[in-house]
Amino acid sequence: MNKLLKLPFALLIGFAVLITSCRKDDPEPENEEELITTVRLTFASVTGGSPVIAIWRDLDGTGGNPPTVDPITLQRGVTYNTTIQVLDETKTPAGNLNEEIEREANEHQFFFTTSGLTGMTIAYDDTDGNNRPIGLRNRVTTPNNAATGTLTVILRHELNKTAAGVANGDITNAGGDTDIQTAPPFQVTIQ
C-alpha cells in the first residue's frame, strides 16, 4: 500500500476503536414535576353537615386511559363554601399543586362553565396580591329548584387578569394557557 495511505488507514482504525470503546451510563427516569392528575372539589354547606366531595382523576397524564369523574349531588337553595385541590397523585405522598398556584396567584385563575344549571351562581371567594380573584375558594349557591347539568373547571396560567369580564369569571377575554380543563365535565344533580 502506498505510504501516503497508511496514515488515513491508521485514522480509520483509530476511529473504529474510539467509537466501539464508548460506554454509556444508563439514564435515570426524569421526574415529571408539573403533572396534574387530580382535581378534587369539596362542597361544604354553610349550614353544616358533611361536605360533598367530587374527584376528577386521570393518573396516566396524556396516556391513553380515560379519566374517571365523580358525579356531584347538591341540595337545592343552599350556599356551599367550595374549595379546589389540585394534586399529582403519581407521587407518594401526592403532590399538592395548590401551593404553586397560591404562590403564583397573580398568574392563575380558575373559571367555571356550567350547562343546564340555571340559577346556580359561583362567586370567587379569594384574591391575589392585586385584589383579583384566584378561584381556589368559591361560594356556590344552588337554585331553589331541582336541576341536572354539567360543570367544567378550567385553570388558566399567564392569563390577562385585567381584561374585561375576567374578574367576574368570564373566560372570553382571559387568554393564557389552559393548565386544567375537566373534560369530560362533572355531572351535577341538584335535588
Added chain:
Amino acid sequence: MRKAGIYILILVTLVCTLLVPHRVLAQMASDCHYTVRGEIREMESGIPVLGATVYIRELGRGAVADPDGKYTIPNLCAGDYTMICQHLGYHADTILIHVHEGFIQCNFTLAEADIQLNAVVIAGERALPLASQPAAELTGQELQNTRGLTLGESLRGLTGVNSIQTGPAVSKPVIHGLHGNRILILNNGIRQEGQQWGAEHAPEIDPFIARRITVVKGAAGVRYGADAIGGVILVEPAPLPVHAGTRGELNLIGYSNGWGGITSGQVEGGSRRLEGLGWRLQGTLKRAGDARAANYLLSNTGVSEANFSGGLGYRKNKYGLEAFISHFRTNTGILRSAHIGNLSDLERALQSPRPWYIRDFTYQIDNPRQAINHSLLKISGFAVVPALGTFTLQYGGQINNRQEFDIRRGGRSNRPALDLQLFTHTLDAVLEHKPVRRFSGSAGVNLLYQDNNNLPGTGVTPLIPNYNSFGAGAFATEKWSTEKWTLEGGIRYDYRYLQAQRFNGVNQLVKPDFHFRNLSATAGAVFYASERWNFKTNLGTAWRPPNVSELYSQGLHHGLGAIEEGNENLQTERALKWISTVNYTGTRLSFEGSLHYNRINDYIYLEPDAEPRLTIRGAFPVFRYTQTDARLMGTDAALAYQVGSGLTFRSRASLIRARDMVRNNFLIFIPADRFESSLTYRKEKPGKLSDAFLTIGAVNVRHQNRTPEGVDYANAPDSYMLLNLQGGITFTAAGRPLTIGLTVSNALNTAYRDYLNRLRYYADDVGRNVMLRLKYEFGKIQ
C-alpha cells in the same frame, strides 16, 4: 457496539478492493479531447477584456480573448491545470481547474492594477456531486443581497426551494417539498447533525460563513448517504488564502422590522515566510427585537445570536491540511401567542383576528424560547498520489445542545423543558481517481457515530429517548465524458445501527435496537448539444432510517396542541427521484427548466386519530406516525431576458404536486405554487461608483388547495403577492470598496399568511422590512 468494529473492518477491506482497479487503470494513457473556454471580464465594470491572454502553466500554451472577452483552449488531456489570465494594467488571476468533462467553463475577472484590488483565487471546477443533477447557486452579488437573512430565508429565492418558518427567526429549508430529515445540509463539507426532526428546529449555521451556497436538487443518496432524499444544501466558505498578505471585510446591517442589527466581520491572511499557510477568523453578532406583522407586533419574536469560526490550513499543489472550528449560539423567542394549553386554546386563537398577547416593542426574549449551541471541529487533508489520484480524508466532530424553555409553574421557567445534547463524529475518506481515458470518478467510505442524551433535571418526561447510533457506508461513482456527452453512475451500500434507551410505561429501562441496511444507486447523463443548449437527466435513489422521534416520541407537542405518538415498527423510507433539466444560454435570453418526479416508498407521516384524547388539560387531537407510499412531482423554471442595455427581466416558477398513493389523498405541508418576477437595471461603469443596480420584484404565492381533509386545524391561507425592492452601489476610495445595499421586502406592508409558516394559526407573517447593508473591504493578498 463491538459489532461495529467488525463492520468497519469489512468496509475498509471493501474500499481497498475498490481502489485497486483504478490504480491499474491510472497507468494507461489518457485521451486528449477536452476543451476549456470562458469569458474574461473586468471586475469593477463587468465589461469584457479584449486581448487578455490565458495560458496553461503546465502546458505552456494558451489563447487570446476575442472582442467579447471570450477564449477557447481545445484538445486538452484530462488532468489538473493551473490557468493564468493576464493583461496589461490588470492584476493576473490564477484558477486551478480539474479537466474531466467535455466542456469546462472557466471565467476570469480581472482587477485593474491601479486601483490595487485583489483578484480572488477561485478553485475552477469543484467536485460537484453529480454533473447530471441540477444545482442552484447563491454566490457573489446574489449572496450579498441575502446577507442578514437566515439560511432558510436566503435560499427561498432559488427555484424549487422554500422554507418552513416558525415565526420570523426560525426557518428550515425545503427542497421540492421535502425538509428536515429528508434533505441533507453539508456545512463546510460536514453533514450538519442537530435535532433536524423538529419542524421548528432550524439549521445551526451562520450564513456569513458561506461564500457560496449550492442546492443540489436530485436524490443524492449515493454520494452523501442517508437523508439526501429531496436534495442537498452545500454551505461552503472560500478556500483559505495561500499567498502572503492580509485582508478582511466588515458587514454592518440594520433592519427596521424588529429594529435588528448585525455585525459580521472576517480577517484572513497568508504567511509571508511559509507559502501555502493561510488562516481566517470570522464572527457574527445579531440582535433583534419583536418583529412586526402588517398590523400588530409579533410579541416575543426577538433573536440574539453570536457566532464565530476560525480556520488554519497549509496547502500545496500536491497535499494540504486544514483545521476549521465554528461555534453557533442563538437565543430565539417564539411568538408568545403560539404557546397554547389545549385544543380549545388553539380554536380560540384561530377565531381571533389578532394574537391574544401583544406587548410593547422590546428586545427582551421571554419564554417560550430556544437556546442552541452548536460547535464543529473539522480536520481535513488531501494528498495527490500520482498513480492513484486525489485522496481526501476528513473528520468532523459536532456537539449540538438544544434547550427549549417553556412557560412553567413554580419558578421553573428558567429551567429548560427540553435539554438535548447530541454528539456526532463523522469520518469520510474519498479517493478521486486520476482520470483514465474518458473515465473519472471517486470512491469512498463514510462513518458516523452519534450519541444523544437528555440532560437530566428538566422535570419533564423527555420527548425523545437517549440513543446511540452508528452508520457506515461505502460508495463508488464513475463518469464517462466526451465533448458532447457525460454519462455517470454510482452505487452505495449503507448500514445504520440504532440503540434507544427509553423508559416503558412502568418506568423500566429498555434498550431496543435496530439495524437498517440499504443499497442506493444513481445514473445520469448530460448532453452538451451546443454552446447554448445542454440537457441533463438523472435517476437516483436515496433512503433514510426512521429517526428516533418517529420511533418513540410520546407526548404533548406544545406548539401545536397535539399528542404525537411514535411507532417502533417503522421501516426504512426509500425514494427514487428522477430529474431532467434543459438549459439554454443565449446572448440575450437564458432559460432553465426542469421536471422532477420523486416516488417515496414507506413515507413516514403523522396520521390523525378519529377521536381526540381527553386529559386534565382538555381535549387533544392524537397523531400517530405511520407509513404510506408518496409521490411528489413538479417543475421549476427560470428565465432571464436582457430587455435593453443594462435592463434584465427575470422570472421564476416552482410548482409541486404531492399525493399519498395508498390513501389516494394529498400530502400535508407541501409548498404552494410560487411565481416570481423582477426587473433589474444595472449601470455598467459609472466611474468611482460601480456595481450600481436597482431591482423591483414581485412574489406571488398561490393558495394551496391541495391539502388533505381533516388533518389540519385551519384551511390553507389565501394567495398573496409581495412587492420587493432592492438596490446597491459600490464606492471605491483609496482602493477600498464600500458596498451599500438597500432592500425593502414586503414594500406595501401586505398582511398575509403563508401555508408553510407554522405560526399562521396565530398571527400574520412579517410586514414591511427595510434593510440597509454596508460592506467594507480592506487589506490585500498577493
